[in-house]
Amino acid sequence: MRLPHDSFAGTLTAALVLTAALVLLARFLVGLGG
Amino acid sequence: MPLTLIDVAARILHVVSVIVWMGHNWANVISQPRYRGILPTDPPEAVREVFMAAARREHGTFRYASLVALGTGLFMLWDRGLLADALLLSGAAAPIGIGVWLGLIMVANLWFVLWPHQKKVLGFVPAPVAERIRCTRVTFLSSRTNTILSIPAVSFMILGAHGGALF
Numbered sequence A: 001m002r003l004p005h006d007s008f009a010g011t012l013t014a015a016l017v018l019t020a021a022l023v024l025l026a027r028f029l030v031g032l033g034g
Numbered sequence B: 001m002p003l004t005l006i007d008v009a010a011r012i013l014h015v016v017s018v019i020v021w022m023g024h025n026w027a028n029v030i031s032q033p034r035y036r037g038i039l040p041t042d043p044p045e046a047v048r049e050v051f052m053a054a055a056r057r058e059h060g061t062f063r064y065a066s067l068v069a070l071g072t073g074l075f076m077l078w079d080r081g082l083l084a085d086a087l088l089l090s091g092a093a094a095p096i097g098i099g100v101w102l103g104l105i106m107v108a109n110l111w112f113v114l115w116p117h118q119k120k121v122l123g124f125v126p127a128p129v130a131e132r133i134r135c136t137r138v139t140f141l142s143s144r145t146n147t148i149l150s151i152p153a154v155s156f157m158i159l160g161a162h163g164g165a166l167f
Helices: A008-033 B003-031 B045-079 B083-087 B091-121 B129-162
Strands: none
Touching: A008 B091, A008 B129, B003 B045, B003 B129, B045 B083, B045 B091, B083 B091, B091 B129
16 A cells, blocks of 8 residues: 655655644634633 | 753754754655665674664664754743643644644654664564564654654744744
8 A cells, every 4th residue: 555655745745734734723722822 | 050041052952953853854755765665784794783883873863862852842841831831732832832742743653653663674673574574664654754744843843933924
């Protein structure tokens, strides 16, 4: 089975998608803390 | 030494150890962009000791750099009274808190998943060839997981202080 980790582009894409998702989460959390 | 100077020293150590640790990880991505189910060549008997010592030094350096990175990071947050808020992802400390949690996951992945398998791959611990090959897949995925996590982790370490517009 080939996972995203198995290619350089896949590794980078997964990292950027995760970063974007976490930025949205952080925005939400910072808002909660007002 | 006043606490401020210790804090500056901790920050420099933090940056250097992150570079040593993640630099090693990324160098591995470049040198081995795809998984290959092969073992490192067993060195000839005459140079085996030298080879193994070098491998231990290389892997030990980046493994312990991860602990320096984690320790200095936690210290700086504690020093500012932000550690609890960061760990609880509370308010303005949420971004750096996400960085801390990613760092904790990465350190745990390195020490408890990658390292026990890597010992067998590199021959530090004796294991049958089939088991060593199986371990190469685990170390590969574990290492790449940290590669992926390094981007958000480093981003959040920086965005916590310099990413005001984002949050």
